[in-house]
Amino acid sequence: MDLALYGELAVNGALSGLMYSLVAMGIVLIYKSSAVPNLAQGAMTMLSAYVVLAITSRFGAPMWVAIPLAMGTMFFVGMGIERVALRRLAGRPIVMILMMTLGLDIFIRATSMAIWGGTTRPMSIGISAEPLFLGPLLLNRASLVGAVVAIALFVIFELFFRTRMGIVLRAIADDYTASWSVGISVDRGVALSWAMSSAVATTAGVLWGSVQGVDQSLSLLLLKGVTVAVLGGLDSIGGAILAGVLLGIFEAVASGYLDPLVGGGSRDLVVAAALILTILIRPHGLFGRHDIERI
Amino acid sequence: MLFRQAGIFHTDYAAARALFPVTADRWMIIILLLLALTAPLTMSSLALSTNMLPWLVWTSAALGLNLILGWAGQFHFGYAAIMGIGAYTAVHGARNGIPWEIAVVLGGLMATVIGIVFAFAALRVKGLYLALSTLALQFVMDWVISHVPAISGGIQAMLQAPALRLLGQVVASDAGLYYVALGWCLMVTVLMLNLRRTALGRALVAVREKDFAAAVIGVHSLYYKLVAFATSSFIGGVSGAILIFTFYHAATPEQFEVNVSIQLLAMVIVGGLGSIIGSYFGAAFILLMPSLLNSLIAWLAHHMGASLGVEALAHIPYAVYGALIIIFLLVEPMGLGKMYNNLRNYLLVWPFGYARK
Numbered sequence: 187m188d189l190a191l192y193g194e195l196a197v198n199g200a201l202s203g204l205m206y207s208l209v210a211m212g213i214v215l216i217y218k219s220s221a222v223p224n225l226a227q228g229a230m231t232m233l234s235a236y237v238v239l240a241i242t243s244r245f246g247a248p249m250w251v252a253i254p255l256a257m258g259t260m261f262f263v264g265m266g267i268e269r270v271a272l273r274r275l276a277g278r279p280i281v282m283i284l285m286m287t288l289g290l291d292i293f294i295r296a297t298s299m300a301i302w303g304g305t306t307r308p309m310s311i312g313i314s315a316e317p318l319f320l321g322p323l324l325l326n327r328a329s330l331v332g333a334v335v336a337i338a339l340f341v342i343f344e345l346f347f348r349t350r351m352g353i354v355l356r357a358i359a360d361d362y363t364a365s366w367s368v369g370i371s372v373d374r375g376v377a378l379s380w381a382m383s384s385a386v387a388t389t390a391g392v393l394w395g396s397v398q399g400v401d402q403s404l405s406l407l408l409l410k411g412v413t414v415a416v417l418g419g420l421d422s423i424g425g426a427i428l429a430g431v432l433l434g435i436f437e438a439v440a441s442g443y444l445d446p447l448v449g450g451g452s453r454d455l456v457v458a459a460a461l462i463l464t465i466l467i468r469p470h471g472l473f474g475r476h477d478i479e480r481i
Numbered sequence: 482m483l484f485r486q487a488g489i490f491h492t493d494y495a496a497a498r499a500l501f502p503v504t505a506d507r508w509m510i511i512i513l514l515l516l517a518l519t520a521p522l523t524m525s526s527l528a529l530s531t532n533m534l535p536w537l538v539w540t541s542a543a544l545g546l547n548l549i550l551g552w553a554g555q556f557h558f559g560y561a562a563i564m565g566i567g568a569y570t571a572v573h574g575a576r577n578g579i580p581w582e583i584a585v586v587l588g589g590l591m592a593t594v595i596g597i598v599f600a601f602a603a604l605r606v607k608g609l610y611l612a613l614s615t616l617a618l619q620f621v622m623d624w625v626i627s628h629v630p631a632i633s634g635g636i637q638a639m640l641q642a643p644a645l646r647l648l649g650q651v652v653a654s655d656a657g658l659y660y661v662a663l664g665w666c667l668m669v670t671v672l673m674l675n676l677r678r679t680a681l682g683r684a685l686v687a688v689r690e691k692d693f694a695a696a697v698i699g700v701h702s703l704y705y706k707l708v709a710f711a712t713s714s715f716i717g718g719v720s721g722a723i724l725i726f727t728f729y730h731a732a733t734p735e736q737f738e739v740n741v742s743i744q745l746l747a748m749v750i751v752g753g754l755g756s757i758i759g760s761y762f763g764a765a766f767i768l769l770m771p772s773l774l775n776s777l778i779a780w781l782a783h784h785m786g787a788s789l790g791v792e793a794l795a796h797i798p799y800a801v802y803g804a805l806i807i808i809f810l811l812v813e814p815m816g817l818g819k820m821y822n823n824l825r826n827y828l829l830v831w832p833f834g835y836a837r838k
Contacts, residue, residue: 223609271807278814280608281556285750286810288743293803300796409620416613448628458620465614469606 194323195438201329203434204336205397208390209411210418210426211339212383218359218421219379222272223280225287228408229294230384234260235391235400236298239307249311257388264384268377295405304402309395332393339386340427355379359421409454410437413461419474429472433460486829486836500674503829517663521656530655530728536765537659537666538724543748543760544669545716550746551755552682553709554689556612559599559619560717560745565737566622567592567718568725569632572642572732581646585722592718593711595622600710604703607692619739627734640732642725658727665723669716673757685709747802751809752816759818766817770805771798 209227216224224230237259241252271290275283313331317324346352357365358375366372394404414433418425437456444452464471485505491497501507516523520533546560557563571588575581599618606614626633634640645652645661652658676682684705687695692702725732744767752763775798782794813820830836 223613271811274811275814280612281550281754282750282810282814284556284609284612285746286807288746289803289806289810291803292743293800293807296796296799296803300793300800303790303792304796409617412613413617416610451624451628454620455624458617458624461617462614462621465610465617466605469610 190322192439192442195442196435197320197323198326198329199434199436199438200431201326201333201434203414203430203432203437204333204427205329205390205393205430206407206410206414206433207336207426207430208332208339208386208393209407210414210430211336211343211423212386212390213411213415214418214420214423214426215343215379215383215386217415218423219355220272220276220358220362220376222283223287223412223420224383225284225408225412226267226290226294227383227387227411228405229291229298230260230264230387231391231394231407231411232400232402232404233263233294233298233391234384234388235309235395235404236302238388238392238395239309239400240302253311253388253392256392257385260384260388261381264380264382264387265377267384268380272380273373273376291405291408295402299402306399306401309392309400311392311396313396328393328397332397335389335393336427336430339389340423343423351378409461410457413457413464415471416461416469417464417471419471421475422471422473425471425473433457436460498678500678521659526655529659532769534655534659534662535724535728536768537662538720538728539745539748539768540761540764541662541666541669542717542720542724543745543752543764544673544757545713545720546745547749547752547755547757547760548673548676548685548716549709549713550749551753552676552689553685553706553713555607555706555709556615557599557710557713558612558616558742558746559622559739560713561737561739561741562619562622562626563592563596563599563714563717564721564724564741565626565732565734566595566721568721568732568737569626569640570718571722572640572725573632575643575726576640580649581726582648585719585726588722589715589719592714592721596710596714596717597707599714600707604706616739616742619742623734623738626737633732633734638733642730642732645726662723662727665719669720670757672716681705681708747806750816751806753818754815756816756818756822758821759816762817762821766805767802770802774798774801 209231212227212230213224216222216227234256238249238252238256241247241255241259242249247255267290271286272283275286313328316327318327318330319325347356354365354370355375355378357368357370358372362372365375390407391400391404394407398404410433414426414429417433418427418429437453437460440456441453444456485503489503491502496502501510521529524533542560542564546557549555549557549560567585567588569588570591571584574584574587579587599615630638645658647657647661652661676685684695684700685708687698687700688702688705688709692706695702695705721737725736729736748763748767749760750763751766752761753759775794778794778797809816827834
């Protein structure tokens with residue numbers, strides 16, 4: 187087959203895979219501190235895109251003002267979700283926690299649909315749609331920006347986890363009973379990780395919104411985000427970045443190969459298969475901690 | 482009515498282990514059964530076919546999911562896919578001339594076989610990872626059902642179900658279809674009620690509580706997990722088939738999508754994990770709530786003069802549905818079944834509250 191075509195698919199896949207990492211990073215941040223698998227991350231991504239649009243259309247703010255404002259709003263939304271819904275569930279069976287995040291997912295999705303309606307809205311953040319030529323390869327500018335943002339966020343988080351607050355979060359992630367006993371406020375740490383994860387969701391929402399428009403389908407990024415998070419190891423941010431690249435390449439190449447054979451729409455299948463294979467072969471992911479209980 | 486435990490003394494083991502040791506409960510069950518049997522006479526045919534029938538079928542599906550989730554403690558986020566496999570197998574079977582009863586059982590068996598594939602994920606991992614892998618399998622099943630023309634009849638196709646023939650007789654009236662659903666629901670309920678009293682049920686509960694502790698006392702946890710997956714898949718497959726034959730009358734892939742799985746989970750959680758009467762409550766709650774809410778909103782909009790857009794009206798029931806799941810988990814995590822139980826325990830000895838066990 188055509189090698190250049192697959193090369194192009196792979197490179198663009200890697201770039202959009204890095205954009206999946208943005209969603210996965212939010213999941214990882216929350217899982218790391220509180221062991222809650224946040225299945226509402228897709229809905230939060232969608233909500234944040236709507237918040238950005240609402241700020242620009244209501245107050246006429248330019249994009250570069252609206253995005254930080256939306257990040258700030260989502261910061262407190264995330265904190266609120268943790269305070270109201272998740273804190274009281276600490277220590278409950280995991281099925282309740284999963285159901286809670288699914289309930290949040292339904293609630294956030296339906297509420298934003300009820301407020302803003304279901305029509306797809308464009309979101310332009312000033313990235314031209316023209317492809318970028320890199321030798322023989324055509325690159326998607328929006329994905330390129332997304333990939334750069336993802337890597338920048340990774341660097342920011344690496345630096346953040348060296349600060350005092352970051353060390354507190356790492357301590358909570360390591361062993362929260364022990365951190366409790368040395369006087370770390372675990373509740374505040376968990377709330378902070380929810381808040382940061384919601385702020386990360388804003389970047390994902392803006393970037394994906396600029397690629398595919400803002401509508402309910404943004405919340406479907408959840409499956410890809412979860413797959414990337416599991417593949418990278420649920421508690422490793424670096425893993426989320428690498429797994430994003432891997433999944434992006436795998437998805438693009440495999441669906442590029444499968445789509446002509448089965449008549450399209452095989453992307454979700456490829457992602458679901460990647461998730462199943464990861465769980466069956468290496469449930470703790472590439473860089474996750476090994477304390478998964480095997481049976 | 483009052484002090485209903487009065488005069489109940491168990492003098493032998495059989496009496497102590499009866500399904501309903503309290504006389505008042507027995508009377509309640511008899512009255513409920515009579516009401517259920519006479520429902521076609523007392524209820525309008527619309528209420529019968531749009532409320533009662535789907536409620537009974539979804540209840541049996543919720544009971545099946547409760548078996549795996551509430552009893553055996555294994556996550557199953559792909560139960561709708563299992564129902565879909567049963568439904569499609571049964572419809573294809575019936576279309577190809579297999580008698581209806583056998584086609585439905587075949588659907589159940591097919592669902593069992595595929596359900597055991599789901600179970601292989603359970604043999605490797607548990608907890609969150611099991612939930613995610615069954616969720617992923619749900620996506621795979623969705624894709625397979627909608628993209629393989631031999632199963633669904635092509636993308637966005639409807640597969641018409643042939644008429645329901647029970648023992649050669651065509652059952653087409655609302656009452657007849659209702660009795661089929663009622664019969665299946667009662668069968669599942671009796672199975673689940675008795676499961677509590679059998680070695681199998683106790684083994685499943687032991688596996689749920691701690692699988693290696695179960696292994697220590699001689700319960701083969703892998704075996705019982707497989708049994709749980711197989712049994713609940715069979716119930717799900719047959720329920721899916723009956724849902725198509727009695728309610729939808731045509732199968733489409735959207736009827737068994739991932740949000741249906743989540744809806745079933747919501748039924749089980751709202752009803753109460755491991756609670757049989759809770760499954761009835763949960764299914765009724767999740768099924769009837771949207772339409773009740775719609776009429777409530779319409780009534781409010783009419784009387785308060787508030788004007789809401791069409792889209793807002795369409796999405797508010799879902800928002801409330803999500804909010805209710807959240808509220809239930811916060812207020813009463815064991816669901817409606819637990820609430821009923823609390824009330825029952827209170828009334829059982831009222832007014833002698835100190836006599837409670």
